[in-house]
Amino acid sequence: MKKDKIKNKEIVAELKGQLARALADYDNLRKRTEEERQALYKYSSQRIIARFLPLFDMFEAAQNHINDSGLAIAIKECRDLLKEEGVNEIQAGEGEQFDENTQDVVEVVEGGQKGKIKEVVLKGYKYSDGYIIRHAKVKVYGGLTEKQKDENIKKEEKNNG
């Protein structure tokens, strides 16, 4: 009898634990679902914008080549649309310091000051709250090679001497 009682107590304790865990799981799920729903709403345009960006890149590439006044208007309209959706270009310019949080190095070019951007190959875009849709692709200076450094020293020596 006594044994049974102890055993039952154990079972009750175990079940209570499992119930508490299940309820906690549910409560956490509820909170997170709400957060995810809000994020989904906020970033629902992201998927389509991410697919639209390569097309926009093509327009810009074409414009660089043919410089057409009509296409210029179309590009401006596209840009306005992005702005209305809260999408901004990631700031990245020649000579600026590379930032791995918003940019992606695709090529390292010899010379210059190591870590400075040489060229933006592909523009990056983000939402105004900083959420990144596409990282900017940049070419970055890798600094002088040992050989170039040696040559520079030699040059200097020559000048001095």
Add this chain to the structure above:
Amino acid sequence: MGKIIGIDLGTTNSVVAVMEGGRPKVIAAADTGRNITPSVVEPVKNLVGDVAKRQMILNPKNTIYSIKRLMGRRKGDDEVKRTEKMVPYTITSGKDSMAAVEVEGKTYTPQEISAMILAKLKKDAETHLGEKVEQAVITVPAYFDDSQRQATKQAGEIAGLKVERIINEPTAAALAYGLDKGKSEKIAVYDLGGGTFDISVLELGDGVFEVKATNGDTHLGGDDFDAVIVDYIVTEFKKENAVDLKADKQALQRVRDAAEKAKIELSAASEIEINQPYITQKDGNPLHLTMKLTRAKLESLVEELIEKTFKPVESCLKDAKLDPHDINEVILVGGMTRMPKVIERVKEYFGKEANKSVNPDEVVAVGAAIQAGVLAGDVKDILLLDVTPLTLGIETLGGVATPMITRNTTIPASKTETFSTAADNQTQVEIHVTQGERPMSADNKSLGRFILDGIPPSPRGVPQVEVTFDIDASGILKVTAKDKATGKSQNITITGAVGLSDDEVKRMQEEAEKHKDEDTKKSELITARNHADAMVATAEKALKDAGDKVAKEIREKVEEKIKAVKDVKDSDKKDEIESKTKDLSETLSQIGQAMYSSTAKATEDKGATKGKTNGPEPAEGKKAPKDGDKAEAEEGEVVS
């Protein structure tokens, strides 16, 4: 006790998962929202994952990847020597001549580098769960020796994780498919990842997996497939334009991206177009890369690589002393196994369809999470929730089966809905409980019926009968009907509402599928008839209520329309019933300002389709929403 997480610590990518509500859930990285984290670390600035990968080529000497190849190995090992040739960072000899890496003059053990990856995954899990995580199950390749396993365990400890268990990757994959529940079986796990190929044969006995044999190619994976596609594109472009894209790094990068995209898209489509305008220039003129690639072409390009995987497979089976047909289950792991050609070849080789329903990038982490759940006590029989195999409902006006608890609902579950009567002065309703997917009650399985009487006599649609379905965890269904006005209630308890045999469930589902079209037509006809009935009742009531206020010619017109509806309503001509009902509805609205309130009521009653006409005491639902009406009407249009 907190949660235990499951971690797939991979050569190229790592994944973390956790049990939630009895199910494994893969956790997305907090910074990227992606489920996989590249196993890349920049230890000086402590960058881990995608952010480390983005700066990799700028800081090649400081960025460590493929650290798993060095785990628990000596500097002099062949694999270490091979890795040394492949990577730009410095591999050095640490304590006890174990392999380590050197970054900016500081030595890091592979355990420390791996710990940075694990720490990031731990943090992602904590962000996701909103609680501290201190325990983990980590997976390792089946061929890892004791020293490599020890190193993995230490990495966990450095990251602040107590490693509850180290399990084999193929075992984790088998767990993810629930194969530990089966009888004794022989399982082959075919794992083609980003950079490595592994094949393992497991044998299950008494719920324990034993690795019978393992083999593979440590330098064969998705990256090789991409390279072949890139070569093809570059060669074709050269043939056409006499320009070598490989000479233009920027162009080559775009080709690489396009090749990977093409590979993924061709798993679903049979032909795709690669379009990269302004890819390069020739003599000052722009050149565009436009190319069609078919799946057949892609398959012929990578055929050799796929065939290359079968040599280790053969050796592995030989070591296990088994023939391909001895294998009971085949499991696919790794992103490359999404390629239809790989799936096809594996099927051909083993003579059976492979398990591939779990995301192949995540399956190992999922298995690790399941193991973690078992250790934490999350996965116990009592917490395994059952679902209703078929829809449970009641019969309403016109013999329609109105769903109360739809199939696949996790139990215990409860649902309450309010119904009403279908005729004036109806004093009792019959509740007929049915089970099945067909829209008409007669075609479903009858589980039981009872009568609720003593409803005070009132016009149709006025009484409110609350019907509650409640299934407990063991599948016992209790149906209660309660008259809201009198508080009188009646109930029935049905056992076995869930416990159908699998065959029975399958048969009923198949029948529902088979009769789908005719069932839809039938239920549309019933809906049309119910609308007609309701409209006639409304019109008659409106005329009665209005009395002399209605001009004689309008009254006659309405009466004529009522007759027209009555004449057709029992026929099978759905369209005619609908058009006559519509006529009546329009005429009724002409009755004018005096009748306005009645007309409003009419629109409301039009929604009354739920109720039942079984026997002399039909009940009619009042709750059917107007939206429901609209949806039905649209469905009808599609059919006609």
